[in-house]
Amino acid sequence: MEKTFDPQSIEQTCYQRWENSGHFAASGKGDPYCILLPPPNVTGSLHMGHAFQHTIMDALIRYKRMKGNNTLWQVGTDHAGIATQMVVERQLNAQGQTRHDLGRDDFVKKIWEWKAHSGGTITGQMRRLGTSPDWSREVFTMDDNLSEAVTEVFVKLHEEGLIYRGKRLVNWDPVLHTAVSDLEVVNEEESGHLWHMRYPLADGSGHLVVATTRPETMLGDTAVAVHPDDERYRSLIGKEIKLPLSDRLIPIIADDYVDLEFGTGCVKITPAHDFNDYEMGKRHSLPMINIFTADAKVNDDAPEAYRGMDRFDARKQIVADLDALGLIEKIDDHKLKVPRGDRTGAVIEPYLTDQWYVAVESLAKPAIEAVESGEIRFVPENWNKTYYQWMHNIQDWCISRQLWWGHRIPAWYDNNGNVYVGRTESEVREKQGLANDVVLHQDEDVLDTWFSSALWPFATMGWPKQTPELETFLPSSVLVTGFDIIFFWVARMIMMTKKFTGQIPFKDIYITGLIRDENGDKMSKSKGNVLDPIDLIDGIELETLVEKRTAGMMQPQMAEKIAKRTRKQFPEGINAYGTDALRFTFAAMASTSRDINFDMARVEGYRNFCNKIWNASRFVLMNTQDADTGAKGGELQLSVADKWILATLQKTRADIETALADYRFDIAAQHMYEFTWNQFCDWYLELTKPVLNNEDATDAQKRGTRHTLVNVLEQLMRLLHPFMPFITDTIWQQVAPLCGHALEADATIMGQPFVEEVPELIDEEIIADIDWLKKCIVGVRNIRGEMDISPNKPLNVLFKNASASDQRRTQDMQVFLTRLGKLESITQLADGEEAPPSATAIVGDMEVLIPMAGLIDKDAELARIDKALDKLSKDIQRVEGKLANEKFVANAPDAVIAKERAKSEDFQSQQRTLMAQRETIASL
């Protein structure tokens, strides 16, 4: 083995071995355990959020697989309609073309080509991360069988009247030329203006003033509304306005939606371009005048002067024209929420179009109940409040998109405007009795990407066919995802899965935090703070990183800023930390908080942890590889330390399993780290040296310790494997044979059982023995450290006031004490025997004394004692204060009181000892 852990030299061969072993597929034995991978965009690449979630999922999958479950990780990718179409469209634009130049068929062909070209990126990256899904079942949302499920669901919902087509106001993205759902619109507060415009009364008797943030929409005004109780305007209700610039007559109507307090109390009503106005328009049967094209340019229904103008140019022109007519009363600065498309950033235009909708109310009810009843459980639990809040106010879902990439809507139109929904055109013809000479054309639109994603839990299992997988793996065990897609995806999966299978899609929903940068900022290309997980695994040169972060920036000055910041943060580039270190970092950071600030120092720390594991293994192998480990029999005599590490490993195993059952990966990681470093390496390995290097030790003793060394290491590798698959398998390959396992050629740790529970190994007395040993050694080291005694200087120590058990322990562990404490001798003082002036460490009632002669400065030891006494007196004061409180003694549970009493006694005994010591030393 190399002296330093080198992740790159081991990762590739491991993954090959795993894939070849066939363990990724469900075993067919044991209780089913299934995780559905939230399908990433097929043409996307792995970002930190993926790497985080995939680590969690893989850890669960590997753990459950080792626990003997019939384990399936269903993998696949999403066609991601808008995102993918935009990527390919941008490529076309770069060549001076648009998708319209190609036409639909050729454009879609181009997207498939792009998918073929880049579709393997993310799955390749998942392999680098060590994930172990069943690749043989990998699906794509536009595969034939998934598309079939999509059609089936659409048709069935339509038959039940739960999918309908309607002309309504939708969120229109004028850049993409498509409707988007409410969820795809982000409302950000921006600075704008409130224009106060004079609207003349038709009878020439005066004017009203209306306030608006969007003056250009006046071209589509069909009324002015006031509050029915508004004294100022009551007499005007029913009269007419002569709409400036258009010269149309529009009524003044009364509606209590109007807020008397806001603006002038008069509202211009544009039913075709505002959601509230639309509702009011319907209430009052107002005409709806659409004044924009799909590009959000003024259309031919508007006055000629503005036709063809962009909506924002039209705004300027209209304000100028009104001003020229003296119709602008005033312009105020105003903060308003501007709706923008989450993909394009374009201002969304409420736009009157024909779209398909899902009526969600009846679907939402059982989906709410599934969570209320506890059948589905959010982890952490409070996310169910977010879920309820949205589900109780859920609106019908606009599912049609005017895109070319996606599942085509299974609806056909004849030339008379009739619409027929069916699985295929021929089914439609047959069902409707339409002759072959009736011309039908299919709906041009595609479905919202999330429509197919909503079917993921059952469509991936073969639905609408009744398959064994559907039987076995629905409901799946846990969904691991981010809170950002609870509405987009999680809620819709629950609705659709309940509707079409009667089952819940998953039992637990583990909601992960969002990975942010070290300052708590969201990682984004435009901020230039994105970390690529693969760069943390393989490392990256500074210049390459700078180039990567600044490539394709829209603004050159931003690129400069980002380059500067990157150079400052990573002057040496990024080291290659390896997959295991990265995965362990993610696990350790997976606490219950909703934001996770990614700290590079953690990765480095866990890379060091990998190195520690590596070197501990080197030590074990060096001492066992060419020696008798008892694998073939022979008497085994275990030392106290051997028994102790076996007990401690058992306790750790239990702690880790408890943490994993609670999805507390941070706690599990903590236990793994603590045991490996602070117990196994710091103490146990040191405690084996006195046995292995002791010429007086018997063969049975040496064999016993070697046997324990290899077996604990072998178990430790299995314990850590779910989090750190590569390093553990690599080491396991070497250590398992020393434990007597005959390895097949393709053997891998991932096919091994998890560490078994053996309660009888947990021997509390042994644990107490080693605890005592540690206290003695730490006591000596402490005095060495504080008194500046060289760690190499052998010491003669005295044990004073040693009880029978202290004496027994001294006897049993003498070799450990002397080796680890670097002691020349240990002398037990008899009762009443005078001790020379010494520095003192307290272990229970016993004192460990290091004679000062020639070693220890009087004043230094006095200072050390004073410091300890100071702390003790504060402790005693606090505890005694509590015990003196009658109410405490009367009310607190007996166990608590007993504990406080014991504490008090312990403190006081320590205090007496130290005071006596102080006196002796002071009198020198």
Added chain:
RNA sequence: GCGUCUAUAGCUCAGUUGGUUAGAGCGCUACCUUGACAUGGUAGAGGUCCCCUGUUCGAGUCAGGGUAGACGCACCA
């Protein structure tokens, strides 16, 4: 407006139903190249648990109020 979350060591974070002397990693200080490991070892320093009030024998933990910040939903033209 409604709702959710966060505030603990210089930094990043743990701290289960109230009950040890509030912990870890990183960073910091001193010493140590000792035959697994300097990506290491030993020892150490470092905390007004955001503030106020309350409940309680007892509050980092519970309740109320406040301050600062993050997020979701719905919004007045």
